[in-house]
Amino acid sequence: MLHIADLVVRYGAATAVDGVSLDITEGEMVALVGPNGAGKSSLVNAISGMIHPASGSIELAGRTAQVPEGRQMFPDLSVDDNLRLGAWSLGRGKRDTAAIYDVLPELVPLRKQRAGSLSGGQQQMVAIGRALMAKPDLLLIDELSLGLAPLISEKLVEHLRRINTERGTTVLLIEQEVDLAFDLCARAYVIEAGRIVASGDTAILREDPALTAAYFGGFEKRGTAQ
Helix, strand or coil: CEEEEEEEEEECCEEEEEEEEEEECCCCEEEEECCCCCCHHHHHHHHCCCCCCCEEEEEECCCEEEECCCCCCCCCCEHHHHHHHCCHHHCHHHCCCHHHHHHCHHHHHHCCCEHHHCCHHHHHHHHHHHHHCCCCCEEEEECCCCCCCHHHHHHHHHHHHHHHHHHCCEEEEEECCHHHHHHHCCEEEEEECCEEEEEEEHHHHHCCHHHHHHHHCCCCCCCCCC
8 A cells, every 4th residue: 555665855954754664555554653853744744745755765556645733624614614625636526525424423513613613623533534535545644632632532543443444444643642553553663863763563562661661751742631
């Protein structure tokens, strides 16, 4: 589904992603974890084509959609209109939102409400639904838990499990909250200062004391209720 080889992303003289290689197989849920400034968002933005890498290669099979960091709603538009914008490239006849409400039923009573009036968790559901409207084979999710209370994040995780199981959607989760990412994904990459420093099964990574002490212990913890 996704093959990245020796990817380098630079902003002027600063290198944000430094020779990253990773692979994701169709149907997998894979996490990319690391602290603030590690290069996670730069990597996902390169995958989605929002920025151009300085060197290296990205090979994608199928359609890709991104759930951006911070949700990025159109606040004055309704939930339903925000969802429809996710299918803009598919054409007018493919903007029916009914399937999204089946996957995210909590949005049904909110469909006519202004997106800007929603809570953070509700907006994140809309952002996920908007990405799903593009009918992606690979879903890129940048910081699922940003600014959300743990219970809200756990609910979103359950929705992603269902999307992966029932729709077969491959997921790359870019996340700073290691426990959340490892609970959802069977495999992970750890990025630090733009480089992959560890990868493998999350069950093994979680139990590695050296890795935990070196990387996981320093990750910032979130938990702002919204």
